[in-house]
Amino acid sequence: MRPALCSSTLLLLLAVGLHAADPKSKEVPAATIAKQVAESAKTKPPWWDQVTLDYPQTLDLTCPKGGAWNSSLVPxxxxxxIVNPNADKWKEGTKFWHFVLTNAKQKNLKDAEQQATMNLGHCYGDLLQDWPRAVYWYQQIEAQYGKNDNRTIDMANAYWRMGNRTLAVQTIKPIPQDATRHGSLIKLWADLGDYKTAYQMAQTRVAVGEDIAWFMSGYTAQLEGAWTKALDCFKKAEASDQKKSGRDWKQVKERATSAIQAITLFETLDLKRVPDGKFAATSTGYTGPLSIEVVVAGHKITALDVTRHSEKQYYAALDEMPAKIIAKQHVKGVDATLGATITAEAIVYATAKALNQAKP
Structure with a gap:
């Protein structure tokens, strides 16, 4: 069960979403970012003393690799x-990996130390969105285990979320092409507002994976507000050839279908015509249908909640996307959560459906 989003967390998400998405926002200086990261390494998270270290005692803290899948044995x-799909366990999971890291260093368990370091980056970034601590752990991963495109993209996203677009661009600029499974590098360039780079990078993928290449081309055009271009790209993704596509071909086609349906709704949506009330709709998530309920009062979106889903690795999307939509008071130009893009898209598309179905 996902815990209710408290008002302080919602306000933080709103502030971060507005700052990161608004190109007119004044950048947070790089020196300030560095100071925040350094301070985070020296201090405990504010929740630390309220969270108990709780994990199955059957877990092997040497962190064995390979073998059969066993969530009672393999951390x-x-x-x-257990942890990723349950937001109320994210802090417990984070504290657990700190414990594993300390234990690994004391006993010279190199594999366990590496896994703990990697997972702390994941916990603070993908789950808790504690960006200074996420950057610190990404830096530790890079320093100890070398660079990796996915981690570099995560680092850039964290810099951007902390309010410095320049650092984000400098971080991902050396990566020549997007080789990620879901087009994460293309997505981040589009989220940063560099639609030309994002579109060009997406087009270079057509020869090796036309489904995700055309889908991400559509995502880029959608964020840019080029609706005709976006529709054309999504239709090409929907019609993509399985033999020329990746392993997620069926899923990408379903996402493209949802995007095509939603784009027409983006253009016609006018909150001034939406009456007060609660409205619900469903779209396609990563693992199945995802339903939302949106509340409108005085022609403003006042609440938005995911009421049903079967997502497992949704990370922060279930809270972050509603906060972004409420902040923007629209579904147009809302960038999806990195790492949980498909879940995030489903929330946006379902919200567009719900609001357009509302009758005055």
Missing amino acids: GNWMWD
């Missing part, structure tokens, strides 16, 4: 099956 499997 990484437990993280995936």
Whole structure:
């Protein structure tokens, strides 16, 4: 069960979403970012003393690799099956990996130390969105285990979320092409507002994976507000050839279909015509249908909640996307949560459906 989003967390998400998405926002200086990251390394998170270290005692703290999947024995499997899908366990999971790291260093368990370091980056970034601590752990991963495109993209996203677009651009600029499964690099360039780079990068992927290449081309055009271009790209993704596409071909086609339906709704949506009330709709998430309920009062979106879903690795999307939509008071130009893009898209598309179905 996902815990209710408290008002302080919602306000933080609103502030971060507005700052990161608004190109007119004044950048937070790089020196300030560096100071925040350094301070985070020296201090405990504010929730630390209120969270008990709680994990199955059957877990093997040496963090064995390979073998059969066993979430009662293998810490990484437990993280995936139990912690990631349950937001009320994210802090417990984070504290657990700190414990694993300390234990690994004391006993010279190199594999466990590496897994703990990697997972702390994941916990603070993907789950808790504690960006200074996320950057610190991404830096530790890079320093100890070398660079990796996915981690570099995560680092850039964290800099951007902390309010410095320049650092984000400098971080991902050396990566020549997007080789990620879901087009994460293309997405981040589009989120940063560099639509030309994002579109060009997406087009270079057509030859090796036309489904995700055309879908991300559509995502870029959608954020840019080029609706005709976006529709054309999504239709090409919907019609993509399985033999020329990746392993997520069926899912990408379903996402493209939802996007095509939603784009027409984006253009016609006018909150001034939406009466007060609660409205619900469903779209396609990563693992199945995702339903939302949106509340409108005085022609403003006052609340938005995901009421039903079967997502497992949704990370922060279930809270972050509603906060972004409420902040923007529209579904147009809302960038999706990195790492949980498909879940995030489903929330946006379902919200567009719900509001357009509302009758005065």
